[in-house]
Amino acid sequence: MPNSLAFLTMTLWPFVTLAMYLLLPARTAVIWSILAGYLLLPAGMTLDLPGVPGMTKQNVPAVFGYFFASAMLGRLIPLVPKSLAGRILVGLLLLGPVFTVVTNGDPVYIGNDTVLPGLRPYDAASMIVNQFGFLSIWALSREVLSDRTALRQLVTAFVIAFLWYSLPMLYEVRMSPQLHTQIYGFFPHSFQQMMRQGGFRPIVFLEHGLWIAILTSMAVMLAVVLARDAAPGRKLRWYAAAFYLLIVLVLCKSIAALLYAVLLMPMLLLFSGRRLAQIAMLMGVLVLTYPLLRSFDVIPTDSLVETAAEYSAERAQSLEFRFVNEDMLLSRAMQRPLFGWGGWGRNSVYDPQTGENISTTDGLWIIAMGYGGYAGFIGQFGLLLLPIFMLTGAYRRTGQEVSVFAAGVAVVLAVNLVDLLPNATITPVTWLFSGAMLGYLENLRRGEVGTGTAPAAAVPASARPRFSGLVGQPVAGPRTLV
Known part of the structure; x- marks a missing residue:
């Protein structure tokens, strides 16, 4: 049971976020409000407020930061990116829940006594609002952290x-x-x-x-x-x-x-930047095609378990347990492959006699597939992977080689996404890096940012301007929200 300090820190963090936006440069405020919030606030706790979805450490800094930053800018920061592919993926992420609800109005009967309710329009609204927490991080970083x-x-x-x-x-x-x-x-x-x-x-x-x-x-x-x-x-x-x-x-x-x-x-x-970009893209292709590869039994699960057994019997048992559960949950997801089963445990596998849930969901990919089908999976993972697939093309337009720095960041982002196959280790950090990379590459394609290799650290502090809010204008007076 959370103590009073846990509730206090969660309640006060919006004010901490506001103080950061008022007192720090915009970039610094975006970065540290989200990083510090995720690293320091209590985990596994939801702050329930009347009339709003539950607030957690993942969405409190992002949602409030999004509105604070928008107020400073004088307009709402767009959730939809400039690229056509990005617009389609955001559309899948936000409109997919509507089709999930439309195709899941029927109840699910488990055994003789248990009934899982059909989905209602309220569930679609709830699913869309829940997506807003991560999308607001992604939009903030895409707007503010969009240069080298x-x-x-x-x-x-x-x-x-x-x-x-x-x-x-x-x-x-x-x-x-x-x-x-x-x-x-x-x-x-x-x-x-x-x-x-x-x-x-x-x-x-x-x-x-x-x-x-x-x-x-x-x-x-x-x-x-x-x-x-x-x-x-x-x-x-x-x-x-x-x-x-x-x-x-x-x-x-x-x-x-x-x-x-x-x-x-x-x-x-x-490795060179070009080679690192290729490695990141290969990992991205693996992530995006993984549901199909598992559906057609292309992934050598038995060999992977045997390899793990050579290191540790415990690790092999854990890996085999994951694969068995993935098979069960994937079979369930393929009964409604386009838009999934939605919430209320409808995507889980149950014992027909006892009604007990006999499945365990570990990887985010199978959670996304069961919850929102291919539409939900492609919307979420495609959006996170978008800057990785844009990287080489964006630099090709500039006529220069891919930066080792940008390609290195893309590889690290790809590693995080590969880890979402066995685990659900998605965090605000994942969306923060994906949004920043996308904003940088979108500007690079339009020729609005340079591709020079001189590090920011080489610029003397005295030569760096101070900024107020997000408008990028030198400030002479105090920072305000208007």
Whole structure:
């Protein structure tokens, strides 16, 4: 049960977000209001207010930040991007729930006693409003973090955030994951799942140890990207940060997250921007075609389980459990493949005799498929993958080679999306990076931003203008909302 401090922090965070927008440059406010909100607010808690959907740590900073930023700009920040593909994908994401409700008006009968209700128009509105939380992050970053300097600031802030976050992580590795309970009065997940390899893996204020592991893995790789992009005198500090965070990642005791970093770090160190862009695109194709590959049994699940068994019988059992449940849930999803089953547990698999739910949903892809069908899956994953597929074409229009920095960020984003196949580790960070990359590439295609390789850090502080709100004009007086 959350304590009073948990409710207080959730209630006060909109005011903290407002203070950031009033006192900080717009880019800094967008980045740190979302990063700090996600890393510090209590996980697994919903603040229910009359007449509005439940507010969580994922959507409180984004929704309020979206309206604060729009007020400063004097217009609503568009949720729909400029590219045709982006418009279609946003349309799928926002209109798909309407068709899901239309095709799911019938109840689902389970056994003799249980009935899952049919969906109503209210459910469509609720589903669309829930999408707005993540879309607002994506729209904010696409609007505000849409040039190379802003993208580098985002990457730098993320790595610095995890350098600081590593301190409570190391504390929990040694003392056990207790900070969430000690500060907010409850534990957001199963404590037993935080015990691994004779010790503990950290969770701090996130949803699960897997979440903190994949984000740490991303921070390791992004530190390498920053090192390659930095001025000669600053490279060593970022390589040192990457090495330190790699040690922290090992202590997170997540094999998949560690493999991502170990396999991709040499590529991020050595490959050209064009080659890195191709790697990111290949991972993107895998993610987008995964439901079809699983439907046609192309993925060698048995071989993957056997390979995992050579390392650990426990890991092999866990992987096999995931694949078995994916098969059950995919079979259920294919009964309504276009728009899915919607909510209320209608997408789950139940024992026909007892009515007990016998399925477990782990990967975000199968959740999206069961909930919204191919329309929901393509809308969500296509939108996140859009900047990865745009990267090479956007640079080709400029007549220059793909930037190693932009391609490196694309690879790290692709890694996060690949991890959404076995896990549901989507976070505000995922949408933040996808939106910033898309905004940068959209402007690049129109020739509105440069492609130079000089890092932002090389610009002296005295030469950087101060800004008020989002209008990008030098400020002489106080920042205001009007």
